[in-house]
Amino acid sequence: MSQSLLLQNVTVVNPDAVFVSDVLIQNGRVSAIGNGLTGDIVVNGSGLYASSGFVDLHTHLREPGKEEAETIESGSRAAALGGYTAVVAMPNTDPAQDNVATVAFVREQGIKAGLCEVLPSGCITVGRLGESLAPFDQLAKVGVTLCTDDGNGVQSESLMQQALVAAKKLNITMAQHCEVSEMTIGAAMHDGECCSHLGVPGWPAEAEVQMVLRDIELVRRTGGRLHLLHLSTAESVALVRDAKKEGLPITAEVTPHHLSLQDTLLKSFNPIFKVNPPLRTPRDIEALKEGLADGTIDAVATDHAPHAGHTKEQPLDVAPPGMLGLETALAVVNTAVTLDVQKLAALMSWNPARIARLESHQGRPLAVGEPANIAVWDTTSVWTVQKDALASKSKNTPYHGMAVRGRVHHTIFNGELVVHEGKALK
Numbered sequence: 001m002s003q004s005l006l007l008q009n010v011t012v013v014n015p016d017a018v019f020v021s022d023v024l025i026q027n028g029r030v031s032a033i034g035n036g037l038t039g040d041i042v043v044n045g046s047g048l049y050a051s052s053g054f055v056d057l058h059t060h061l062r063e064p065g066k067e068e069a070e071t072i073e074s075g076s077r078a079a080a081l082g083g084y085t086a087v088v089a090m091p092n093t094d095p096a097q098d099n100v101a102t103v104a105f106v107r108e109q110g111i112k113a114g115l116c117e118v119l120p121s122g123c124i125t126v127g128r129l130g131e132s133l134a135p136f137d138q139l140a141k142v143g144v145t146l147c148t149d150d151g152n153g154v155q156s157e158s159l160m161q162q163a164l165v166a167a168k169k170l171n172i173t174m175a176q177h178c179e180v181s182e183m184t185i186g187a188a189m190h191d192g193e194c195c196s197h198l199g200v201p202g203w204p205a206e207a208e209v210q211m212v213l214r215d216i217e218l219v220r221r222t223g224g225r226l227h228l229l230h231l232s233t234a235e236s237v238a239l240v241r242d243a244k245k246e247g248l249p250i251t252a253e254v255t256p257h258h259l260s261l262q263d264t265l266l267k268s269f270n271p272i273f274k275v276n277p278p279l280r281t282p283r284d285i286e287a288l289k290e291g292l293a294d295g296t297i298d299a300v301a302t303d304h305a306p307h308a309g310h311t312k313e314q315p316l317d318v319a320p321p322g323m324l325g326l327e328t329a330l331a332v333v334n335t336a337v338t339l340d341v342q343k344l345a346a347l348m349s350w351n352p353a354r355i356a357r358l359e360s361h362q363g364r365p366l367a368v369g370e371p372a373n374i375a376v377w378d379t380t381s382v383w384t385v386q387k388d389a390l391a392s393k394s395k396n397t398p399y400h401g402m403a404v405r406g407r408v409h410h411t412i413f414n415g416e417l418v419v420h421e422g423k424a425l426k
């Protein structure tokens with residue numbers, strides 16, 4: 001028997017109830033829930049919430065290929081500090097995750113780091129080049145549940161249609177980065193009033209909306225399951241709302257930054273605020289929040305995109321898009337939007353776990369016998385983000401120096417305390 005771990009006097013957040021209790025963990029599972037329990041290692045949970053661990057559908061871990069920006073180990077540590085017990089690793093690595101060997105490598109490195117589950121996604125097209133389909137059957141056999149060319153949208157309608165047919169047959173999900181690429185050449189920020197004022201090439205909302213529209217039609221035709229990555233425009237939210245009413249198998253995510261930051265920040269010409277899709281307008285932000293509230297948007301996903309200093313700190317037009325997200329996600333969302341704790345847990349944990357079909361995270365409640373993947377957090381602590389205090393190898397956070405509310409205190413992965421009082425234990 002391994003040593004037991006006791007979360008004492010914690011407020012359990014489950015889909016059906018919120019209640020104060022002790023939670024005992026042993027041999028990787030929840031072994032008892034009740035009052036007056038004892039354990040070998042005791043963690044004080046007074047005033048804190050405990051829910052299923054957070055699940056990120058959208059993490060760029062950069063390994064293999066760009067280990068100077070992040071490794072699977074450093075990214076896993078950032079994830080654990082953010083309360084995540086599972087992340088879906090995006091496939092725009094080098095080599096890309098379009099083959100069994102690379103997928104196996106990513107999974108193995110995740111196991112070696114031992115800080116959270118790393119679920120590799122697969123590509124939709126070979127090399128993410130948009131020319132021929134990835135071998136979905138082989139990828140599905142090694143446990144891939146979600147395929148995406150993230151970073152690129154799949155431009156070819158016929159390839160996307162075939163991918164969705166395969167998705168249905170293999171019970172996997174195709175995740176689309178919605179961007180019609182010919183409309184965004186050279187773009188550096190949202191195409192709107194602010195952008196024309198600055199004379200910077202703009203990223204029109206239409207580039208996203210047109211692909212959302214096209215893919216909804218493809219789902220209607222094929223019945224294949226589609227997940228829409230990082231929605232950023234009011235029109236996309238409206239389209240997804242209608243598609244869901246129609247009963248189509250479509251899910252959607254939003255990032256913390258699209259809920260909290262707006263396009264006018266680019267007046268500074270600071271590339272820290274350059275991201276794909278770009279920061280949009282207050283009207284879009286309002287629509288995204290409404291989408292969260294009414295269930296049109298299923299999940300918060302970070303799009304954690306580390307970039308090494310020398311690549312990100314370049315003029316706005318050449319700097320790569322992307323910002324860090326894992327360690328600040330809960331706080332940024334909780335600061336930007338008022339949500340009750342069950343809704344917050346649904347968006348951060350239960351729904352994304354279901355979308356990724358993560359077996360040990362399936363959106364389950366904390367209950368006896370369940371795998372002990374747990375985040376312990378609050379919604380009231382105010383703290384200031386300091387980029388140098390982050391565990392990520394890169395420092396490109398747009399929140400440096402900003403005060404945020406809500407904090408992750410402890411993270412338990414596979415029954416093991418991997419983050420204690422905001423510090424990673426390995």
Ligand SMILES: [Zn+2]
Binds near residue numbers: 177277
């Ligand atoms: Zn993307």
